[in-house]
Amino acid sequence: MIETKHTILLVDDEQDILEFLSYNLKKEGYRVFTANNGVEAIKIAKKNQPSLIILDVMMPQMDGIEVCQIIRNDMQQNSPVITFLTSRAEDYSQIAGFEAGADDYISKPIRPRLLISKVESLLRRYDHNEPSVNESTIRIDREKFIIHSKGIPLILPKKEFELLELLASKPGKVFTRDQIMNIVWGDHAIVGERTIDVHIRKLREKLGNDYIRTIKGIGYTFNEI
Amino acid sequence: MIETKHTILLVDDEQDILEFLSYNLKKEGYRVFTANNGVEAIKIAKKNQPSLIILDVMMPQMDGIEVCQIIRNDMQQNSPVITFLTSRAEDYSQIAGFEAGADDYISKPIRPRLLISKVESLLRRYDHNEPSVNESTIRIDREKFIIHSKGIPLILPKKEFELLELLASKPGKVFTRDQIMNIVWGDHAIVGERTIDVHIRKLREKLGNDYIRTIKGIGYTFNEI
DNA sequence: TCACTTTTTAACATAAACTTAACGAAAGGT
DNA sequence: ACCTTTCGTTAAGTTTATGTTAAAAAGTGA
The missing domain is CATH 1.10.10.10 (Winged helix-like DNA-binding domain superfamily/Winged helix DNA-binding domain)
Incomplete structure (x- = not known):
């Protein structure tokens, strides 16, 4: 398979999770940036234009929903977003994070396999749309x-x-x-x-x-x- | 967002299952057609050439096995097929449906996650083979x-x-x-x-x-x- | 509400695809 | 060889899908 080594931005306030997921994603060949909070996340998103953003909606300071909105609306950035949900959130459709423009969700505790399959699926989806920037006519x-x-x-x-x-x-x-x-x-x-x-x-x-x-x-x- | 992803035909006589699976597959970005019975299924299969067909083998009128055969043999259609099995069918290899040309099976009750992963795996397989490039003339x-x-x-x-x-x-x-x-x-x-x-x-x-x-x-x- | 844009409908025209019909040619059987 | 059946070929006829236009309906924003 031909990969262009996608860049993923990982945002969570828990350092453990960050490291755990970062390790797993890197193992798949992705380039991974991490951020501990929303402000940092936005800075990195702006600078590195990641192909995909994985967000925890439950973060202190500026929470995931806001980050999602800012990246989506204010920054005119197209990266797909996956959000985490805590286990208590049963009905994901109710979750505001989704409406803020997340493309997918994943429940905690996070199974790396599943996350990776979601990542692949989202990137594939976006990859297929993207090339319509035919520089032709x-x-x-x-x-x-x-x-x-x-x-x-x-x-x-x-x-x-x-x-x-x-x-x-x-x-x-x-x-x-x-x-x-x-x-x-x-x-x-x-x-x-x-x-x-x-x-x-x-x-x-x-x-x-x-x-x-x-x-x-x-x-x-x-x-x- | 507009997607051009794979088209899946979902066939079952139970409306609930149809809706449940349809929802889950659509969430993954697939375009989903549904049919309540074999006749409808064949009509849609013919018309929309789905990338994948998911069939319940236990349907009234024309049952899944026949549908599978018709699509495979008479229609010369290459879509991979996944069939459902009822829970009592322990040994799927005994089931005629399999011999009719199904590529995979899944037991009831259906876990959407598992189904989706099977779907992805089958489509990947076929995508790579598909280039039905008769390399002749x-x-x-x-x-x-x-x-x-x-x-x-x-x-x-x-x-x-x-x-x-x-x-x-x-x-x-x-x-x-x-x-x-x-x-x-x-x-x-x-x-x-x-x-x-x-x-x-x-x-x-x-x-x-x-x-x-x-x-x-x-x-x-x-x-x- | 009004003015404006976008979307849909409806009616008809046009062109392409499909089918038929008639007849000729080839193949197969006796 | 002869007769019968099946297939090939052509052009004309028919159907169907799409093009086109204008106007009605539905949205939109001031």
């Missing part, structure tokens, strides 16, 4: 909902953006109408047959006709030029 | 719905693609007209006698006459060159 800025096409920035409405983002996430891959429907509109959406077409049309109006190709009977595909 | 890219013949990419209409895909899936194997009809056109299609021939012709036009051979009185076969 189109550039997608997920944060700002802006698409740069031939240098000119385009601000797209949400649905159009999501549609294009999906198609462009795997250039060449044909997405079926069903897939598009499920992913962009959601499983339960009930919209008419022509809705997708109309959005495709809008995109073609703005990008030109050369990017999105129809595969009749199947769906659409995005082609770099 | 023709390459079929299911994802892109493109066929590369002698280096030139060909975009085929749906029926032609499906027909070629079927034939090329087992080079040398002779598919009867009935089989072709059933798989490519579906069980209920009522089309004339010459329809298959015409599509074969279209393919020969595009690929040359050397790939598809007629076995008179039986059907057609695909030969690598």
Whole structure:
């Protein structure tokens, strides 16, 4: 497998846990930074742009939830976040930390194997999305909902953006109408047959006709030029 | 966030289990389709080509074993399959479901963690094998719905693609007209006698006459060159 | 609320894919 | 060889999927 040696930021106030997890993650080949508190965490996050952040939500001073929010919102940083939960927290969906934008959670006591599998899974997920920064003809800025096409920035409405983002996430891959429907509109959406077409049309109006190709009977595909 | 991860088809007659597992799998970033019975399952499998199928072998109407066989044999679909076993089935190797081509099993009651780890492991395995690059003269890219013949990419209409895909899936194997009809056109299609021939012709036009051979009185076969 | 943008619907046009029909050619059996 | 069956080929006919347009509906923010 090809690895680019991901950087992980580990944040907890307990030094033991920090060392324990750090050891396990390093053993997997990751580069690991540790922080004892939120302030330090933010400093490191800013400086080293880790691929992934693992946070304890129960920390003194500035707690994990806040850190999560700051990194997510204020710093415009995309790193996925895993949070720890104490064992008493049974219902994770209730936990505020999750709503603050964590991508996954793990309960204490922490089993390193599980943590590592979560880490891998998250990184894989993000890795697959990331490469859509094709330096070719189109550039997608997920944060700002802006698409740069031939240098000119385009601000797209949400649905159009999501549609294009999906198609462009795997250039060449044909997405079926069903897939598009499920992913962009959601499983339960009930919209008419022509809705997708109309959005495709809008995109073609703005990008030109050369990017999105129809595969009749199947769906659409995005082609770099 | 928009994901392009693996698609999983979940089949069980108990709505509760369906929802429970669906929730857990979605949380891992998978796209999940669900079906309450075998017929629905087959329909979805055909349509959405899931990366993985999770089946309950104990279902009314058409049971899991049959579904497994149909997907495996008749539909020429390669998705790995995980089956559930009821708790009383201690010795899974005895279970027919396994012989029908399941790749793994899991016993009830189902622990989501375990299921997910099995899912990940199977998908990893298949991902690495999958590049179903028939390293001969023709390459079929299911994802892109493109066929590369002698280096030139060909975009085929749906029926032609499906027909070629079927034939090329087992080079040398002779598919009867009935089989072709059933798989490519579906069980209920009522089309004339010459329809298959015409599509074969279209393919020969595009690929040359050397790939598809007629076995008179039986059907057609695909030969690598 | 109003003005504005975005999303969806509906109706119709268009083009592509698919099927049929008719006939010719080849293969197989007697 | 002859007859029968099966397959090949073509062009025309039909169906279906998608394109297009405008307008209605639903959101959004001042």
